[in-house]
Amino acid sequence: MPGHPSLLTAAAPVAPLGGHPLVLMLTQLTLLVVCAYVLGRLANRVGLPAVVGELGVGVLLGPSVFGRLAPAASGWLFPRDAGQFHLLDAVAQLGVLLLVGVTGVSLDFTLVRRRGRTVVWTSLLGLAIPLGLGVAVAMTLLPGTLRPGQTQPMVFALFLGVALCVSAIPVIAKTLLDMGLIHRNVGQLVLAAGTMDDVVGWLLLSVVSAMAVDGLHTGTVIEPILYLAGLLLVLTLLGRPLVRAAMRWAQRAESSAAVVVTAVAVILLCATGTAALQLEPVFGAFLGGILIGTSGGVSLASLAPLNNGLSAVLAPVFFATAGLRMDLGALVHPAVLAGALLILGIAILGKFAGALFGGLIGRLNRWEVLALGAGMNARGVVQLVVAAVGLRLGVLNTESYTIIVLTAVITSVMAPPLLKFATRRLEITSEEELRRREMEPLLN
Numbered sequence: 001m002p003g004h005p006s007l008l009t010a011a012a013p014v015a016p017l018g019g020h021p022l023v024l025m026l027t028q029l030t031l032l033v034v035c036a037y038v039l040g041r042l043a044n045r046v047g048l049p050a051v052v053g054e055l056g057v058g059v060l061l062g063p064s065v066f067g068r069l070a071p072a073a074s075g076w077l078f079p080r081d082a083g084q085f086h087l088l089d090a091v092a093q094l095g096v097l098l099l100v101g102v103t104g105v106s107l108d109f110t111l112v113r114r115r116g117r118t119v120v121w122t123s124l125l126g127l128a129i130p131l132g133l134g135v136a137v138a139m140t141l142l143p144g145t146l147r148p149g150q151t152q153p154m155v156f157a158l159f160l161g162v163a164l165c166v167s168a169i170p171v172i173a174k175t176l177l178d179m180g181l182i183h184r185n186v187g188q189l190v191l192a193a194g195t196m197d198d199v200v201g202w203l204l205l206s207v208v209s210a211m212a213v214d215g216l217h218t219g220t221v222i223e224p225i226l227y228l229a230g231l232l233l234v235l236t237l238l239g240r241p242l243v244r245a246a247m248r249w250a251q252r253a254e255s256s257a258a259v260v261v262t263a264v265a266v267i268l269l270c271a272t273g274t275a276a277l278q279l280e281p282v283f284g285a286f287l288g289g290i291l292i293g294t295s296g297g298v299s300l301a302s303l304a305p306l307n308n309g310l311s312a313v314l315a316p317v318f319f320a321t322a323g324l325r326m327d328l329g330a331l332v333h334p335a336v337l338a339g340a341l342l343i344l345g346i347a348i349l350g351k352f353a354g355a356l357f358g359g360l361i362g363r364l365n366r367w368e369v370l371a372l373g374a375g376m377n378a379r380g381v382v383q384l385v386v387a388a389v390g391l392r393l394g395v396l397n398t399e400s401y402t403i404i405v406l407t408a409v410i411t412s413v414m415a416p417p418l419l420k421f422a423t424r425r426l427e428i429t430s431e432e433e434l435r436r437r438e439m440e441p442l443l444n
Contacts, residue, residue, distance in 0.1 A: 388401075
């Protein structure tokens with residue numbers, strides 16, 4: 001009916017983002033990109049990968065430093081407004097999804113299959129040991145001030161255990177790329193074992209989160225496992241041939257951009273699928289990268305433009321954003337500081353123990369075990385996501401949240417120098433040299 005109000009409302013276009021929110025987001029992005037580049041270069045100057053400096057940007061610009069030195073300016077530049085922060089998060093999420101997808105393309109399944117026993121045992125023990133230690137310590141040693149009063153002790157303990165047992169594929173991937181180690185055998189082992197950790201870790205997070213909301217029942221445990229099994233079946237039977245056909249078409253296209261666009265579409269589509277199943281989209285992006293890498297005939301040189309943009313802009317924004325939620329002020333309380341040191345020690349010890357036992361089973365030497373343990377210790381943003389979920393569900397309070405975030409940052413910063421120290425003592429094999437030449441576009 002002409003003039004009907006509902007029809008007029010439906011036909012009205014959605015107003016674009018503008019005014020103060022747009023100005024603020026662009027200002028934030030400019031500052032984060034520039035500071036991440038500067039601190040990344042400084043990290044390189046002292047022999048560390050750029051990701052160390054990029055993680056430090058968020059800590060410096062967040063409430064821990066800038067928020068205390070200039071609270072008024074910090075409140076304007078990074079307001080505690082969820083909608084404004086989500087605009088920045090959207091850009092950061094795009095960066096991490098593409099970063100993890102490109103990393104999945106680089107995974108060498110020939111090595112993974114050959115060293116499968118090492119990967120499986122390192123991953124499983126690296127999950128089980130810190131999970132068990134975290135639960136035990138939370139139930140017996142941690143002060144009650146770290147647990148919200150309404151949270152059941154077992155739920156809090158399980159949540160803490162899950163937070164300590166995860167690894168972080170985004171940080172691992174960026175570290176290996178920055179250090180030029182992704183082509184090394186130990187880098188491939190870290191990547192494969194970290195992927196298994198992420199899969200199991202996200203399943204455990206789904207179960208514990210459901211327990212916090214609805215309590216423990218059969219559906220809490222079974223549903224995430226069924227979703228994962230169905231996803232892997234669909235990707236194997238349908239996704240792999242479709243991606244192979246799409247990538248071969250892109251390789252034949254006249255435009256060099258066709259491969260990049262097709263790869264981005266596959267990665268984002270897989271991430272969308274896992275998000276729709278209430279699994280982590282980062283896991284889907286990694287599966288999309290694996291599908292591309294195993295489709296046959298895809299040259300890593302054709303993905304170099306995508307990787308250059310990721311390394312220069314999108315990935316640094318993601319890592320810089322990760323530290324903006326962290327506040328070190330809670331550590332002035334002795335009980336919180338003691339709890340932080342205890343949890344940090346358990347987190348580091350648990351992953352190194354998993355790498356040690358997994359390495360012994362796989363007959364790795366001591367330097368390979370050290371590198372594997374260092375890489376697996378990089379929890380980074382996955383642990384930050386776990387902490388954010390716990391805070392949102394009321395399982396964690398401000399103090400326990402800060403401890404988990406601090407553990408994520410310290411383990412991520414600790415990993416690169418240990419990796420560098422260990423890998424310098426490992427002889428480069430002919431297999432690694434061949435893989436380096438194949439991956440050279442991603443390493444430059």
